[in-house]
Amino acid sequence: GWIIRTVAEDLTEQSCKREIDHLFGLWKKIKRKAGSVRAPTLLQRETSLTRGIIRDLFSDKVDSLLVDSKVLHNEIVQYLKQIEPDLLERVKLYSVETPLFDEYDIEAEIRSLFKPRVELPTGGYLIVQPTEALVSIDVNTGRYTGKKDPESTILKTNLEAAREVARQLRLRDIGGIIVVDFIDMESRGNRDKVLQELRTHLGRDRARTKAFAVSELGLIEMTRQRVRPSLWHSMTAECPTCHGTGRVFRPEVVVRSASWPCGSIPTWRCTWWNRSPTSCVSSRSRQASSWRCATTR
Template identity: 35%
Template structure:
């Protein structure tokens, strides 16, 4: 994990087996809102949309949908959905948590289904249920974690046991819970004494989130070009894990840290519109406001025993790379992949199986919907923030962002 710190920008790159798999950036003046708690004031209730707008002190009012006002446990919700005007009124103060960043012309989306992520669990103070990550596959371990969660939670509390809690000691998980309970009490105390709109609690910095959500303490290492950030990372690790083994290195080389680790070269290749596969094939990614389209081409690859074999191998290479690029670019929303046509159904299923397998490594929720009638593969990925590329790009002034030069404007 490579972290490049500048006065106004922090960038993070995650490398697995020599390949760049995640990249994120955060400006000091525009820190992520997702996960932060606000005390807001309802400024408008819209019966026709079953939603309300809440002033949380940002440039745009936050959007609060009726489902995010009801109890977080489905079994505790009424059979008939109540009207939003029966739940909220203009001028009412409410504590909300940001679940989606402002995107384009839309303000942030907020919820009253509160959650505080820790190292081993996600604490939901009012959810009243226990769940275990779907990525924990062993039934015996799932049952152990479920029983542990039921034993350590108080009445009305909710817990999600994260994937990293697998085989973890009960004392560590309970310690994580106590820390998160303390955070929640602090948020509640601040809400009682604060005047809306105001910030009650901000989620961790990009470096701390990286350590909390991604790090394998036994096998990973962290390189940071800032001594201050490196020391803060070590302190956070000590607090979170009571003596972690993750090596934290302060980089002091003569060239920029991203250049030294080959990150810049990979970023230039992986954020291009056309990405060449190692096999010689290629994939082209085009993003619109509503969805992303991915086109797969054989290119120079002709290595199969037959046309069907060549096509299938190219699609398999592409599926693996597409999963990595979606995660790396943090692409969200609807994604349509135009794989090269395959005649045999077993080959189509093989491509889907590989894509699903590769996407399980993604921390953001993904779902492969299936093949459309036109032979396109449809998938979705939860959209929480603007795509990473937005931070480092802008629309072309000549073509207006459509990727084609407007010759009329040149006369």
Template identity: 40%
Template sequence: MAKNAFLFLADAAAGLTTGDSIMVQVSKEGAGTKGPRVTTKISLPGRYLVLMPLQDHTGISRQISDAAERARLKEIAEDIRPRNMGVIVRTVAEGCTKEELGQDLEELLRDWARVKRKYKGRSGSPLLYQDHDLVHRILRDLYAAGETTVVVDCPELKKRIIQELKDLAPGTPPQVELYVGKVDLFTHFGLKKQLERAGNNRIWLDCGGYLVFNQTEALLSVDVNTGKYVGSKNLQDTVVKTNLQAASEIPYQLRLRNTGGIVVIDFIDMTDPNDRSAVLEELASALSADKTRTNLLGFTRLGLVELTRKKTERLLSSVLEVDCPHCKGMGRVLSDETVAFKIALEVNSLALENVEVISVHCHPAVAGFVIGAGGSNLRALEKHTGTTVKVRGDESFVRQYYEVKSVAFD
């Protein structure tokens, strides 16, 4: 279903007026009832560079920390980028030659030329450019020549990856292995278990404490609890150890779940400022491994820790899960007793139509409340309505669903 996109003022080109035709790029996918966010600041990602054809700017990845290397790469980027166009040097470009960066830029410029041709000859609002498929993006964005080994369980995919790596990282033998084992690839490497954990709101820590994740439309809250862990010395030792493990695990879970936006963490209260500092340092250290931009804001006056993580693609939960059709995503359903009360109300309403027999069809557990101990509830209902009520339990009914109708006689 088509949705309207949102173009924020900060993402729009200057001088726009009503009725203008503009080229935009989706910067954030839509979620729920919200449409996608778009921008006029076009960017095309390559292996070593990101081309920004409509901006005059040179940037270097923050993950490259060596000052001399940053200066070298910036000098190369300034030299090779076309006038009035911008580039961002990616982390994987560290140590690359001017020739390697230049070849990557040439390919991106060809992509941009194709986009412009399609835009010039467009009819309506066509798709001008789409990034490569998942396999190519993973290799382009994550593969580090000489450091990364790719493991697959499909011979055809292995051949394809070897060829793509020869193009992406020429001069370095591709490190690709074909897995043949008694269990599936995800189980062998523990990924299946991690995916299952990512689908849980409660994550247990090695120390016996646990985290509770609560994702809302506005933010993600994480609650830290001691759980089964009681420590070996005193309560404060238990609190600090649990908080330190939580500070290490939470950034990993943010990456795994692809969480973006505002994150609020409720660590267990600590009285010693040194303990609070140690937990913040552990959290900052764990966040530093994240390639997605994060901003740790520290403790608030209420003792909560705030941080932000740039929104990229969809949440893992939105890819793997759908809202429960019974609770509509609320995570809670009516109790059996409440459903039985609703049934009684409907029986009362239907009895006002002067029917003689009413049929109730529901889950057996709910039927038990409708009937009551020894049939007491059912007798009272029949007496009050002046009708005969026939109750039938059916295991195929979900507990909060039921059917109340009059019985017609020929």
């Protein structure tokens, strides 16, 4: 029998048949090998990372695929000939002298995925904050105020935010419960437009997503299937200084707390060093003095 997953719901009958023929041929090859070797032996290994990416992510929704390696380009072409020859013309070998990631500023895009703030085209921005229970996304107008028609301005910002929210969820591999706080709008019709825009762009996601109606507080609650650990969990660790809070004490607080062991020594005459990785704090007074304290951890 065959198991057809929900990700295949948009495949044409011809594409599905090619995939079945490919897998059936692979199964016959495994059976032949099993009958001619002695155990223990390797009959079949998992597909390569390159083929896995092509299988899972490359479809007719992708305009083009640039590859800067002749070896990988050849592997992709040979694989597509077996499963999806109609996509061959979209695979292009990148041969420009400038490195591919530099040409399209990919490294900067990757670094931006670890920042909570996401800029929108018209000046608004998102704040993406993961917590233990859920991920909150706050939408702000920023410098884009639109004094003449604020409702129209807010609608435009919210529509941009809806598109960007769907994109950020995919790029950051965010799963579970997500709550989006869009900018408040008076018109019920405008709120429905934003919800529909969000649902439209979520429809491009391979992971199962569901966005619920706008609440009385103007929030949209949604869920997204956890396909894999999020980018935060897979590529970062808890900060040893702030212990995951994202906050450190202000310099004046550190100075005040460091003065406790000094007893009767006037705090304004003390000089302190806080040797934490995030700050170096000197005394509140730069006056020359014979009094000097030093604290160690």
